[in-house]
Amino acid sequence: MKTKFFTCFIAILLSFSFAYGQKIEKELGEIKKLDLTGGIYTLKQGDSKIIYNGANDEILNMIYYSIKQTLNIQTSSNVELYLNDIENINIKEVAKLSIVDTFFTNYLKIKVDEASKADIVVNCDTLELIASEASYIKASGRCKYLKINADEASYVNAAKLEAQCANVLASEASGASVIASDSLNITAKEASYITYFGKPNHLKFTKEEFSFIIKFYSLNFYNKNNVMCEMIFCGALHF
Secondary structure: OHHHHHHHHHHHHHHHHHHHHOEEEEEOOOOOEEEEEOOEEEEEEOOOEEEEEHHHHHHOEEEEEOOOOEEEEEOOOEEEEEEOOOOEEEEEOOOEEEOOOOEEEEEEEEEEOOOOEEEEEEEEEEEEEEEOOOOEEEEEEEEEEEEEEEOOOOEEEEEEEEEEEEEEEEOOOOEEEEEEEEEEEEEEOOOOEEEEEOOOOEEEEEEOOOOEEEEEOOHHHHHHHOHHHHHHHHHHHOO
């Protein structure tokens, strides 16, 4: 009798542990804006849904505003997101976002602050990248129009993002790297630096004292000589 009881108890316990630790998948409505707080997020293009570990259900707060088409997520765990399209992504409080496969869209604005990080691959018409408060953005892919704003000891690396037209601002001890084929407007101020590549047809730059604007003809040469610059920024940001 005791043997049967313990066997039954162990079977129930194992069943509960398996269910508690398995991944949970939930469908989402149409979303145009993401607010991500804390946690590690992976975004892929696909039918709108979220996947996370059932063991983290109690530490994941999720609010969906159907009228504004906005999803707010706050967590300290790993989350997978699948969306057909997205226009705005806000990342804060040491959160990390990765777009591992190319995400296709017309317009995308990504704002990263409070020591957060984004690593993205995109193909779009218009792209805005904003990094502040010791944050970091790495972007690759293609776009027609690119706008970069890095401030408060932040860094935006768009050296592998092929843009036609770009407008770049770095301020308050921040940095940025960019490549543009047609027009490039860059401003470095308050002890900041910007590196750019190639020969854009139209170039305009503004540089304040103690700031730097550096031109590289080759991305390979930049990769070899910019290691120390990225180490300084990434080390300070604890990435």
